[in-house]
Amino acid sequence: MKISREVKTGVLVILGIILFIFGFNYLKGENLLSSSRVFFTEYENVEGLVASTPVTISGMQVGKVLEIGFKEDGSGKLLVKILVESEFEFSKNSSAELYETGLIGGKAIAIVPAFDGAENAVDGDVLVGGKKAGLTDLVNQRLTPLQEKIETMMASADILLNNLNDVFDEETKGNLKKSIAELSETMASFKNTSASLNHMIKSNEAHIDSVLTNTNRITSNMANVTKTISDSNIDQTIKTLEETLNSFNKTLTAVNSGEGTMGKLLKDEALYENLNAAAVELEALLRDIKLHPKRYTRVLSKKEIPYEEETVEETK
Known part of the structure; x- marks a missing residue:
């Protein structure tokens, strides 16, 4: 045909x-x-994401980005069309996360598969969009509070400097310069004094050595004395002294109570009055002996001398 x-x-x-x-x-x-599938996802911002950017699952590239454009609903969101060339099945509830590919920049999309028992994703499904914080985002999160603290600190430092400028006026600066000059003079005087002291110490080095030697001897003697006192039976001495004091206290107590001869002498008023009367009579006797010694010669003589009354003339 x-x-x-x-x-x-x-x-x-x-x-x-x-x-x-x-x-x-x-x-x-x-x-x-091929058995490739096309999926869609939405993002608020896709900075760094371009067409042909890799699409990965668990770090393995399974496709790429096909198109990026605005949605036609006027929301301002971006609609990203991605191609998955792998036959790997995952749930339609899986998400497509936007992440950074490195320090230099650039973005990629990682499909985070969900195994929740729902229906498998098919060609044309819309996956939930998400964003994974990258190194830049983490650094920004850390630097933002630090930046605020630095700004606060700089403001405080600026206030402090202004206050210092107000305090250090011309008069204060002059006084400060004067104080520094006087301090320099004081340091120079102290230096001269130190030199004089060093010279004096050097001149009297022999005397200082002698004093230190004597001090060492005194210290050694004190150590020996201390050792002697430590070795002596101080406890027994103290005990004996306590017993003596106790005995003395008992004696004083007995005397105060009127016990014994001493106690009776101190406490018996009749004996005191008798002794006082005897002392008075003894004093009168001694006065009479001084005035009339002849009267008492017969008492001292071995011969008995008859007693004769004194005449008025003798008495006179």
Whole structure:
């Protein structure tokens, strides 16, 4: 059977259209012959994310970003179209997190699969968008409070400097300079005094050595005395002294109570009066002996001398 030219032309046109569509999608990153799936996700900001950015699952690249554009609902959100070329199945409740790829910058999308028993995600589903804090975000979170503290500290330092400028006026500065000059003079005087003291110590070094030697001897003697006192039976001496004091206290108590001769002498008033009367009579006797010694010669003589009354003349 002979095929007409029109049929051949139609087949060629259809094949050309197919090849064009296949090539166009291939250039866009879509392979019509593969089991790839297209998903969508939304973000508020995709700074650093561009087309052909890798899409990963658990760190493994499974696709790439196809398109980035604004949603047509006027919300200002960005709609990102991603291609997943892996046959790995995950739930439609999975999320697509935007994360930083390194220190230099750049963003990528990581699909965080969910295994919650829900239906598997199919071509055209919209995944929940999210953002994973990167190193830059963490640094900004740490630096922001620190920056506020630094600003507060700088404001306090500025106030302090202003106060210092108010305090250190021209008069205060002059007084401060004068004080520093006087301090320099004092230090110079102290230096001279120190030199004189060093010279005096050096001149009297022999005397100082002698004093220190004597001090060492005194210290040694004191140590020996202390050792002697420590070795002596101080406890027994103190005990004996306590017993003596106790005995003396008992004697004083007995005397105060009127016991014994001493106690009776101190407490018996009659004996005191008798002794006082005897002392008076003894004093009168002694006075009479001084005045009339002849009267008592016969008492002192071995011979008996008759007693004769004194005449008035003798008495006179």
